[in-house]
Amino acid sequence: MATHKEDRNFFAEFPPITTEEWKAKITTDLKGAPYDKKLVWRTGEGFTVEPFYRREDLEGLTHLNVAPDTFPYIRSTRNNNEWYVRQSVAGATPEAANKEALDILGKGGDSLCFVIKDEWIETTSLKRLLKDIELTAIEICFTCCMAKAADLLKVFAQVVKARGCDAAKVHGCVNYNPFKRELVKGRVYTGRNTEIRAVMEAAKELPAMRVLAVEAQLFNFAGAYITEELGCALAWGACLLDTLIEAGYTVEEAATRIHFNFGTSSNFFMEIAKYRAARWLWAEIVASHGSGDEYKGDCAKIYQHAVSSTWNQTRYDSYVNLLRSQTETMSAALAGVDAISVTPFDTPYGTTDDFSRRLARNQQLLLKEESHFDKVLDPAAGSYYVEVLTDKVAKQSWSIFLEIDAAGGFAQQAESGKIQERINASNAKRHEAVAKRKETLLGTNEFPNFNETIKAKVDQAACVEGHCCGQDHSKEGTTTALDFSRGASAFESLRLATEGQKHQPVVFMLTIGNLAMRLARSQFAGNFFACAGYKLIDNLGFETVEAGVKEALDKKADVIVLCSSDDEYAQYAPEAFKLIDGKVPLVIAGNPACTDDLKALGIRYFVHVKSDVLATLQEFNKHFGIEEA
Numbered sequence: 001m002a003t004h005k006e007d008r009n010f011f012a013e014f015p016p017i018t019t020e021e022w023k024a025k026i027t028t029d030l031k032g033a034p035y036d037k038k039l040v041w042r043t044g045e046g047f048t049v050e051p052f053y054r055r056e057d058l059e060g061l062t063h064l065n066v067a068p069d070t071f072p073y074i075r076s077t078r079n080n081n082e083w084y085v086r087q088s089v090a091g092a093t094p095e096a097a098n099k100e101a102l103d104i105l106g107k108g109g110d111s112l113c114f115v116i117k118d119e120w121i122e123t124t125s126l127k128r129l130l131k132d133i134e135l136t137a138i139e140i141c142f143t144c145c146m147a148k149a150a151d152l153l154k155v156f157a158q159v160v161k162a163r164g165c166d167a168a169k170v171h172g173c174v175n176y177n178p179f180k181r182e183l184v185k186g187r188v189y190t191g192r193n194t195e196i197r198a199v200m201e202a203a204k205e206l207p208a209m210r211v212l213a214v215e216a217q218l219f220n221f222a223g224a225y226i227t228e229e230l231g232c233a234l235a236w237g238a239c240l241l242d243t244l245i246e247a248g249y250t251v252e253e254a255a256t257r258i259h260f261n262f263g264t265s266s267n268f269f270m271e272i273a274k275y276r277a278a279r280w281l282w283a284e285i286v287a288s289h290g291s292g293d294e295y296k297g298d299c300a301k302i303y304q305h306a307v308s309s310t311w312n313q314t315r316y317d318s319y320v321n322l323l324r325s326q327t328e329t330m331s332a333a334l335a336g337v338d339a340i341s342v343t344p345f346d347t348p349y350g351t352t353d354d355f356s357r358r359l360a361r362n363q364q365l366l367l368k369e370e371s372h373f374d375k376v377l378d379p380a381a382g383s384y385y386v387e388v389l390t391d392k393v394a395k396q397s398w399s400i401f402l403e404i405d406a407a408g409g410f411a412q413q414a415e416s417g418k419i420q421e422r423i424n425a426s427n428a429k430r431h432e433a434v435a436k437r438k439e440t441l442l443g444t445n446e447f448p449n450f451n452e453t454i455k456a457k458v459d460q461a462a463c464v465e466g467h468c469c470g471q472d473h474s475k476e477g478t479t480t481a482l483d484f485s486r487g488a489s490a491f492e493s494l495r496l497a498t499e500g501q502k503h504q505p506v507v508f509m510l511t512i513g514n515l516a517m518r519l520a521r522s523q524f525a526g527n528f529f530a531c532a533g534y535k536l537i538d539n540l541g542f543e544t545v546e547a548g549v550k551e552a553l554d555k556k557a558d559v560i561v562l563c564s565s566d567d568e569y570a571q572y573a574p575e576a577f578k579l580i581d582g583k584v585p586l587v588i589a590g591n592p593a594c595t596d597d598l599k600a601l602g603i604r605y606f607v608h609v610k611s612d613v614l615a616t617l618q619e620f621n622k623h624f625g626i627e628e629a
Contacts (some may be wrong), residue, residue, distance in 0.1 A: 019054055026051075044429070045227040045270065046396045053384035061391050063280060068377050071293075072283035074276050074390070075378040076336045077301035082374050083332075084139045084339035085364045086111035086305065087357065094120055094128040102132060107358070108365045111139035111339050113175070118145055121152050126159050135165050139339065140172035146195070149176035153202035153211065160206065171208035173259050173305075174199070177215045179236065182414045184218065186481030192411070196240070197247055200257065210259035210303055212240050217307045220263020222482040223427030226274050227393055231400025232410070232419055233260060233278070238285055238401070239410040251289045252299040259303040262337075264328040266312060271328065272380050273389035274397075275335035278302060281394055281401070305339040306332035311430075313348045314488040315454055316495065317443025321345035326363050333364075333373045334380060340364055348486065349457055417480030424483045434487045435614035444488040445613060448495075448530045455499045490614055491531060494621060497628040498533035505624050506535045508557035510548035512572055513564035515541070521563040521589035528607050529559070532617040545572050549579040558624065559585050561607075566592035573598050585623065 027035050041049040050057075058064060068076040087109045091097030101112050114129060121144070133140075144152050153174060160167050176199050181189040196212065203211045216233035224232070237258055244254035260278070264271050282302040287295045308325040322345045332340050342363050344356035367373040380386040404413055413419045433439035440446045498504055507529045511518040518541060526536050537555060542548035552560045562569070562576050569592045577598075580586050588598065591608040598606075607616060621628070 019056065022052070043270075044225045044426070045393065046225070046399075047392045049389070049392075053388050055384065057384055057388050061387060063391070063394075064387065071287070071296040071300060072280045073301055074280040075381055077279060077303075077338075079377070080374075081333075081336055081377045083337055084111035085109045085361065085368070086113055086139065086141070086339045086341045087361055088113045088115060088143075088341065090115035094125045098129050098131050098133070101129075104361065105133070105138065107361065108369075109361055110137075111141065111172075113141040113143060113341070116142050116144040116148075116152060118148055121148055121155055123155055123158055123162075126155050127162075130159060135160060135163065136169040140170065141175065142173075143175040146176060146178070146180055149174055149211070150195070150198040150202040153199065153206065153209070157202070157205040167205055168207050170206060173210040173213065173303075174203075175213045175215065175261070176211055177213045178240070179411070179414050180215070182417075182479055183215075183420060183482050186417075186420075186478050188415050188477045188479050190476050193243060193247070196243060200244065200247075200249065203257065210257055212244075212258045214240070214258060214260045217261045217263035218482060219423050220265060220307075221310045222423045222484050223311050223430045223487070224423045225426055226265065226267060226270050227396040227400060228423060228426060229263065230274055230278055230281075230393065230397035232404065232423070233262065234281055234285060234397065234401040235404040235410040235413075237282060238405070241286070241289075242409075243411075245289070251286065251295050255286050255295075255299040259305065261305045261307060263309050263311075264306050264332050265309050266324050266327050268327055268331050269380075269386055269389055270393065271331035272335040272386055273393045275304060275306070275332065275337055276378075276380070276386075276390045277394035277397060278304060279336075280390075281398060304337040305341065306335075306337045307341045308332075308343045310343055310347060310484075310486060311427075312441060312487055313343065313345070314441055314444045314486070315348045315458065315492050316452055316488070317449050318345055318348065318454075320443045321348075322359065322363070323442075325360070329363055330367060330373070333367050336378055348488075415479060420480040420482050424480070427483050427485065430487060431485070431490065435490065436610070436612050439487065441488050441491075444491045445531055447527055450526075450530045450536060453499055455496055458496065493628045494614065494617055495531065495533040497621060497626050501626055504533060504535050505558040505620070505626075506537060506556065507559045507561060508537045508552040508555060509539055509561050509563055510545070510552060510576065511539050511541045511563045512543075512545060512548060513568040517565035518563045522561075525561045525563060525587070525589040525607055528611075528613060529561075529617070529620075531613060532621065534559070534620075545575045546579060549576055553580075553583065557584060559587060559620070561587040561589050563589045566590055566594075569598065570594045573603060574601055577601055577603050585620075 023035065030038055039051040043049055063074045066072065066074050069079045085108060087104050089097050089101045089112055091100050097114060104112065120126065120129065142152055160170050178192045178196050181187045199211050203209055214233050214236045216229050219229040219232055237260065240258055241254050245251065279302050283300040286300040289295055308328040312324055313321045325342050329340055329342055342360040344352040344360045346352055346356045404410055407413055430439060434441060434445055437445050443449060509522045509525060511522050522538055526538060530536060537557065560580060562573055564572050569588060573588055577586050585605055586603055587605040587607055588603060589607055591606055591610065595606060
């Protein structure tokens with residue numbers, strides 16, 4: 001059958017619309033609300049984001065016409081989007097860890113990260129650990145005490161040789177973090193450069209192993225903003241690169257031994273931009289050591305391992321962690337990282353089980369086997385929004401990198417605690433945002449599960465001081481450590497304290513007046529107090545304030561919340577306050593125009609969208625004599 005193809009421009013039917021015309025239409029729809037304040041996002045990353053972008057916003061961006069697997073590798077360091085499905089293995093014995101590893105490999109994993117105990121670092125134990133695992137078919141990674149990393153590499157090289165494997169085909173990493181003592185422990189270690197050289201020397205027989213880790217995920221876990229994580233990671237990587245070059249290693253030898261571990265937050269598009277920007281900026285750093293194109297090849301390719309965040313994980317409503325980590329894994333996969341580890345949803349409890357680890361592994365397999373994310377290379381390329389974000393993230397991160405470099409470099413800044421202080425300040429800022437619900441953690445500070453209890457599940461074991469890497473730090477001094485308190489930690493502490501009481505405070509909703517407003521405010525106040533684990537008594541409404549107060553006192557309420565409209569509070573609130581007569585606290589659900597008048601009467605408590613939820617609930621807990629552990 002013959003077909004007729006009509007050459008027609010369908011867009012010709014629509015007149016071109018300028019950006020100014022779009023903004024004018026949006027401003028009209030806002031009905032007087034200021035465009036800049038209402039729709040322009042002022043990010044914590046240090047720049048603003050417009051509500052929409054157009055082709056004209058790409059003008060002047062220098063990174064657009066770069067193909068995948070081409071310097072500076074912004075689109076990809078390879079010509080496919082395959083990534084390793086990595087999972088940690090931490091058995092009690094080498095045999096137990098080996099059994100777990102084989103199970104992971106049989107169920108879709110192809111990258112193992114063994115958590116190695118000191119006593120396992122000898123040939124017999126390592127052979128048991130790696131029994132029946134084809135070393136050249138998967139990615140092999142190790143985490144161990146920093147002081148034992150060189151010894152582990154030597155023993156692993158012996159096992160590889162005894163197996164008859166081609167060492168050049170055994171690829172993976174050792175998570176040797178030369179700054180872990182300062183960042184995690186708050187201890188200054190002056191033997192770092194000697195230890196780095198020992199690790200590099202021990203890795204000589206394992207040419208495909210990356211043995212120097214930039215563990216930028218620590219910044220993410222400590223609440224850093226995305227540009228801070230990347231800027232600090234670049235400074236860290238550059239410090240390692242310079243240290244090795246000064247020790248006599250070539251740029252190629254140094255760069256190909258470094259690998260980056262990044263955390264991934266739920267800021268979906270920003271994280272995609274971060275990973276793209278990281279490839280670009282690291283390639284430029286490596287290439288800057290040459291005068292031409294000599295360092296623009298494979299040695300300029302960053303190795304990125306993405307880990308889903310722990311900062312935003314919660315104990316209450318912990319299954320929501322699956323939604324968070326799935327979004328984060330999608331960001332990393334679409335961004336084209338080399339390996340991904342999904343943090344199990346029950347990690348905040350201190351332990352994980354087979355079920356949670358299986359789900360974590362399957363979250364990646366869903367993206368690969370069912371969504372086919374591995375079949376499309378850099379799908380974000382060409383998106384006006386993502387390309388602009390990539391440029392903004394790159395510029396802001398580079399600014400932070402230059403700032404650290406000008407202040408003496410990463411090593412000096414980590415030893416003095418400046419890096420940690422910067423990240424901890426961001427953590428405090430984000431905690432404040434969570435407290436005021438400007439940053440939402442579903443199930444914790446917003447829409448909590450009213451009936452959930454977790455005290456029996458929380459690991460009550462005393463925190464044991466971590467491994468000190470066999471070093472005496474008493475003469476080397478201390479510094480500031482990173483604060484790894486999760487965003488939900490303060491709310492969880494508050495609610496756990498309430499949960500531990502024989503009597504949980506009872507909050508009574510005295511709903512009266514305007515039907516729509518009283519229901520909306522009752523729901524708002526109920527969610528507000530449920531964040532502390534208080535019991536709730538809701539109502540359909542009362543004809544009089546007197547009837548509502550009487551029922552509240554009859555039901556032995558500990559708090560009475562008046563829920564009505566702003567206009568009606570001037571009448572109802574004074575009447576309720578007089579009838580209650582100080583027997584229990586009265587709370588007004590809202591921030592009415594008559595607030596000052598009501599405060600003058602002695603009414604203290606008002607809850608609304610601008611309230612500091614955490615501080616208010618802490619004050620109520622204090623009122624009831626509930627002390628946090």
